Amino acid sequence: MIAYHRTALAQDLVAALQGKALLGDAHNGLFLAAPRRTGKSTFLQGDLRPALEAAGVVVVYVDLWADTRRDPGALIAEAIARALEPQLGLVARTARRAGLDKVKLGGLEVDTSKIGKTDGLTLTEALRLLQESAGQPVALIIDEAQHALTSEAGEAAMTALKSARDQLNEPGLVNLMLVMSGSDRDKLLRLVNTAGAPFYGSQIQRMPPLGPDFIAHVAGLIEGQRPELKPVDQGLLQQAFEVFGQRPQFFMAALGQVLSPLAAITGRFEPALLEAAQQQQTQDETQMESDYLGLKPTEQAVLWRMLEQGPRYRPYDAEALRFYRDKTGHPVNAAQAQRALESLRQRMPALVWKSARGEYAVEDAAMHRWFEKRSQEGQWPPAPPQGGLPLSDD
Numbered sequence: 001m002i003a004y005h006r007t008a009l010a011q012d013l014v015a016a017l018q019g020k021a022l023l024g025d026a027h028n029g030l031f032l033a034a035p036r037r038t039g040k041s042t043f044l045q046g047d048l049r050p051a052l053e054a055a056g057v058v059v060v061y062v063d064l065w066a067d068t069r070r071d072p073g074a075l076i077a078e079a080i081a082r083a084l085e086p087q088l089g090l091v092a093r094t095a096r097r098a099g100l101d102k103v104k105l106g107g108l109e110v111d112t113s114k115i116g117k118t119d120g121l122t123l124t125e126a127l128r129l130l131q132e133s134a135g136q137p138v139a140l141i142i143d144e145a146q147h148a149l150t151s152e153a154g155e156a157a158m159t160a161l162k163s164a165r166d167q168l169n170e171p172g173l174v175n176l177m178l179v180m181s182g183s184d185r186d187k188l189l190r191l192v193n194t195a196g197a198p199f200y201g202s203q204i205q206r207m208p209p210l211g212p213d214f215i216a217h218v219a220g221l222i223e224g225q226r227p228e229l230k231p232v233d234q235g236l237l238q239q240a241f242e243v244f245g246q247r248p249q250f251f252m253a254a255l256g257q258v259l260s261p262l263a264a265i266t267g268r269f270e271p272a273l274l275e276a277a278q279q280q281q282t283q284d285e286t287q288m289e290s291d292y293l294g295l296k297p298t299e300q301a302v303l304w305r306m307l308e309q310g311p312r313y314r315p316y317d318a319e320a321l322r323f324y325r326d327k328t329g330h331p332v333n334a335a336q337a338q339r340a341l342e343s344l345r346q347r348m349p350a351l352v353w354k355s356a357r358g359e360y361a362v363e364d365a366a367m368h369r370w371f372e373k374r375s376q377e378g379q380w381p382p383a384p385p386q387g388g389l390p391l392s393d394d
């Protein structure tokens with residue numbers, strides 16, 4: 001598996017985080033959104049992290065989706081503790097050698113017997129300790145940061161991080177850099193766009209998808225291995241990549257197949273690749289359609305409303321309840337709507353996401369694109385196949 005490195009993008013972001021960019025306020029927190037499987041985690045770990053380290057920054061990376069059963073707040077605290085361990089080990093050894101049972105670290109009194117454990121330290125203290133003992137700025141990268149909003153401890157962690165940022169940073173001096181990524185812009189927005197949001201006022205950037213430089217790189221690899229295929233049609237490759245939703249994994253897998261000596265392809269591989277992309281797209285849409293059709297009428301109605309309203313979705317207001325009644329043909333009260341929402345959330349995989357404040361959204365933003373497309377084509381709602389019986393709620 002090849003990994004294409006996006007060095008220039010990483011360099012730009014490092015400069016922005018250091019507050020060196022002319023415009024923008026990445027030094028107050030960088031928020032990056034891009035759909036699932038478009039290469040965010042790969043970039044953050046494989047490109048941004050080493051670029052920050054090369055610039056003399058201590059990096060703490062945590063993916064809140066790595067284990068969704070764990071509380072996001074605890075995952076963040078643990079990641080910081082893990083980064084602190086080697087630093088504190090050094091501090092502890094020096095202190096013990098000097099016969100000290102307490103050390104002072106930048107205004108913080110730390111009990112040397114407790115060093116190595118971070119219980120009792122607030123996130124701000126732990127981050128300050130890390131920054132001062134390393135003598136370097138710290139970057140905290142939180143992948144799938146919107147997941148923090150699904151628990152109260154996670155929300156509290158976000159608020160604590162904002163306060164840590166305000167305490168550690170001074171004009172012209174960035175000691176704590178925060179990078180938050182998310183697969184869903186609307187959910188990430190909840191961190192920044194209401195007056196009570198932890199990072200109120202910050203902007204969400206679209207993390208650029210892999211582009212023509214990636215395609216050129218892949219074309220170069222193909223031409224290197226299979227000179228008889230020169231010149232590779234990069235335009236068609238790019239087109240196929242876009243139909244694959246700019247998801248490199250699917251693109252590369254399909255490429256491997258059409259280039260395989262076992263593939264029964266006559267003629268060029270590029271059109272076969274494009275066809276594979278279209279098939280995958282159809283398959284994704286068929287899956288969403290059959291998921292939708294498998295739902296009970298009330299579940300369909302709440303999901304429909306959610307797709308239609310997007311970030312404006314209010315599950316139980318009078319208009320929503322009227323909508324549910326119109327679509328199901330029977331009255332739906334708030335308790336019934338809530339039951340439907342919960343069952344959409346409990347499915348595997350979940351169709352619905354819920355924040356600690358009780359806000360709901362579709363779990364996978366790809367569903368919005370599917371809904372928009374079908375609506376534009378006049379194909380919404382999906383109809384059960386001929387002869388299929390409509391499901392009932394009980």
Ligand SMILES: Nc1ncnc2c1ncn2[C@@H]1O[C@H](COP(=O)(O)OP(=O)(O)O)[C@@H](O)[C@H]1O
Nearest residue numbers: 002003004036037038039040041042043248249
């Ligand atoms: N720069 C890249 N070059 C090659 N393949 C990549 C690259 N970035 C991502 N991929 C492939 O796409 C898959 C999904 O990427 P990932 O970073 O996990 O996406 P995200 O975090 O946006 O969901 C990876 O497992 C890898 O196979």
Ligand SMILES: [Mg+2]
Nearest residue numbers: 040041042143
């Ligand atoms: Mg990821």
